[in-house]
Amino acid sequence: MSLGTDVLALAYLVSAALFILGLKGLTHPSSARRGNSFAISGMVIAVVATLLDGGIHSYGFIIAGIIIGGTIGTVIAMRIEMTAMPQLVALLHSFVGLAAVLVAIGTWLNRDAAGLLNPTLAAELAVGTFIGAVTFTGSLVAFGKLQGLVSGAPLSFSGQHLLNLLLGIAMVGCAIWFWSDYSATPLLLMTAIALLLGILLIIPIGGADMPVVVSMLNSYSGWAAAATGFTLQNNLLIITGALVGFSGAILSFIMCRAMNRSFFSVILGGFGAEESGDESISAAAAERGVKAAAVEDAAFFIENASKIIVIPGYGMAVAQAQHALKELMGVLEDKGITVVFAIHPVAGRMPGHMNVLLAESDIPYENVKEMEEVNPEFSTADVALVVGANDITNPAAKSDSSSPIYGMPILEVSKAAHVFVIKRSLKPGYSGIDNLLYYQDNCSLIFGDAKEMCEALFTELKGGH
Amino acid sequence: MSETLVALYIFALACFIGYQVIWGVTPSLHTPLIALTNAISGIIIVGAILVTGSENTSATTQWIGFIAVTLASINIFGGYFVTHRMLSMFRKKK
Numbered sequence: 434m435s436l437g438t439d440v441l442a443l444a445y446l447v448s449a450a451l452f453i454l455g456l457k458g459l460t461h462p463s464s465a466r467r468g469n470s471f472a473i474s475g476m477v478i479a480v481v482a483t484l485l486d487g488g489i490h491s492y493g494f495i496i497a498g499i500i501i502g503g504t505i506g507t508v509i510a511m512r513i514e515m516t517a518m519p520q521l522v523a524l525l526h527s528f529v530g531l532a533a534v535l536v537a538i539g540t541w542l543n544r545d546a547a548g549l550l551n552p553t554l555a556a557e558l559a560v561g562t563f564i565g566a567v568t569f570t571g572s573l574v575a576f577g578k579l580q581g582l583v584s585g586a587p588l589s590f591s592g593q594h595l596l597n598l599l600l601g602i603a604m605v606g607c608a609i610w611f612w613s614d615y616s617a618t619p620l621l622l623m624t625a626i627a628l629l630l631g632i633l634l635i636i637p638i639g640g641a642d643m644p645v646v647v648s649m650l651n652s653y654s655g656w657a658a659a660a661t662g663f664t665l666q667n668n669l670l671i672i673t674g675a676l677v678g679f680s681g682a683i684l685s686f687i688m689c690r691a692m693n694r695s696f697f698s699v700i701l702g703g704f705g706a707e708e709s710g711d712e713s714i715s716a717a718a719a720e721r722g723v724k725a726a727a728v729e730d731a732a733f734f735i736e737n738a739s740k741i742i743v744i745p746g747y748g749m750a751v752a753q754a755q756h757a758l759k760e761l762m763g764v765l766e767d768k769g770i771t772v773v774f775a776i777h778p779v780a781g782r783m784p785g786h787m788n789v790l791l792a793e794s795d796i797p798y799e800n801v802k803e804m805e806e807v808n809p810e811f812s813t814a815d816v817a818l819v820v821g822a823n824d825i826t827n828p829a830a831k832s833d834s835s836s837p838i839y840g841m842p843i844l845e846v847s848k849a850a851h852v853f854v855i856k857r858s859l860k861p862g863y864s865g866i867d868n869l870l871y872y873q874d875n876c877s878l879i880f881g882d883a884k885e886m887c888e889a890l891f892t893e894l895k896g897g898h
Numbered sequence: 899m900s901e902t903l904v905a906l907y908i909f910a911l912a913c914f915i916g917y918q919v920i921w922g923v924t925p926s927l928h929t930p931l932i933a934l935t936n937a938i939s940g941i942i943i944v945g946a947i948l949v950t951g952s953e954n955t956s957a958t959t960q961w962i963g964f965i966a967v968t969l970a971s972i973n974i975f976g977g978y979f980v981t982h983r984m985l986s987m988f989r990k991k992k
Contacts, residue, residue, distance in 0.1 A: 462988040489951035502971025510979035535966040539949035679916030785928030792987040
């Protein structure tokens with residue numbers, strides 16, 4: 434069976450339109466699920482149309498691949514914990530990268546056998562292989578860092594940037610060589626260098642810059658698909674690749690802006706030291722003029738509040754405290770207290786990470802507000818409760834021009850009447866700097882695990898009166 | 899106009915659409931956005947199918963294509979499914 438070229442092209446056009454509508458659905462949570470359905474239909478149409486196209490002569494390998502891959506993908510998606518989303522997307526990005534490399538090599542083998550190679554195609558193949566290979570190993574390193582398989586600390590050595598530059602030049606050399614004779618040696622050499630470059634580009638980037646890295650690799654995976662589209666002269670791949678590429682690029686931009694850092698400084702890496710070891714918590718706190726509070730003290734203030742704002746951070750995800758927060762929210766709302774959750778764009782390890790975790794624990798999205806929306810509300814809040822967040826609440830970003838995070842937009846937690854911070858110790862956040870918030874008169878620290886402390890607050894508030 | 903140039907036209911225009919659409923996505927759905935773009939970048943399966951199934955493909959190329967189809971399928975199924983799981987969690991107040 435065979436569809437005509439025009440029918441196939443029309444099917445691809447419908448697919449592309451459905452992908453765009455799918456992404457557009459994410460404008461609001463109420464239209465998002467319909468958006469996902471649009472995107473799924475787009476994919477089904479594209480795959481079916483391609484399979485029915487006259488260019489396909491054998492189906493065994495294809496069907497087997499779809500069944501095996503589909504099963505693996507479904508099982509992973511069903512089992513994955515929401516806190517592990519950053520790792521999952523990093524892993525999935527690496528698959529797109531590797532698939533792009535394989536498609537480029539496969540295309541080269543097919544065209545070479547048919548004697549159909551030309552300079553334009555060779556150049557496109559070189560670009561496709563390069564982007565795909567960098568995406569593949571770069572995403573694997575990001576996965577390893579997020580999963581804790583390799584240290585999240587930035588790994589730099591002297592001459593690192595020089596080495597990257599030399600490898601880059603060698604890459605270009607191989608690409609020109611391949612462009613001139615279409616032979617296997619430069620293509621494979623180029624792929625090997627690109628694989629190495631992917632590793633070298635991501636290892637110097639610290640664990641806490643991961644929201645940018647995840648977005649950036651998302652973007653690369655899109656460009657890899659677009660490059661494949663150029664080699665195969667397939668417009669659907671080009672359009673989809675451009676959409677995904679821009680999506681990741683815009684997210685990277687938003688994340689960088691939220692940290693007041695340039696994209697370039699993130700890429701160069703080295704920001705954020707490994708977290709320091711344990712210290713005597715309360716002694717250190719007293720020495721440094723920080724007030725420690727008991728759960729009962731916090732419960733007293735919270736109980737008498739009319740509005741409280743909760744600021745979740747990565748610590749909430751690590752402690753899995755989102756369900757305890759939902760319980761806490763329930764008991765507070767029963768007492769007529771307004772509860773709002775304030776989300777900083779870079780809270781967590783990927784864009785929107787906190788929103789998903791709060792949604793998972795069944796907290797309605799109306800109660801969850803973004804930074805710009807919630808900042809004016811802090812002055813009207815009786816209590817701000819910081820759960821596992823640090824740098825994003827540090828007033829030094831506004832007041833201390835010598836601070837490394839100066840100029841970074843923050844949640845203006847210090848404007849609330851009372852601030853309670855649940856924290857395991859006085860360790861600084863990823864930026865390695867002290868949080869001035871903790872020394873303010875209206876701020877007290879509750880030392881302990883985020884989940885246990887939220888549960889203790891819940892018990893205290895439920896039990897009393 | 900050469901075919902490559904037509905492709906470049908399409909690419910440039912698609913970039914503008916991407917720019918417009920993505921800025922409209924609400925920040926609270928940025929994680930589902932990454933998962934969904936992950937799923938749709940599985941569209942590379944089209945390329946993998948063309949490599950695997952074209953006429954006179956050698957056995958080596960078929961194996962290469964098979965791995966690419968498998969990887970892309972993991973992305974498609976995994977990406978859509980996990981997006982669906984996340985989106986069903988976003989609820990309004992009862």
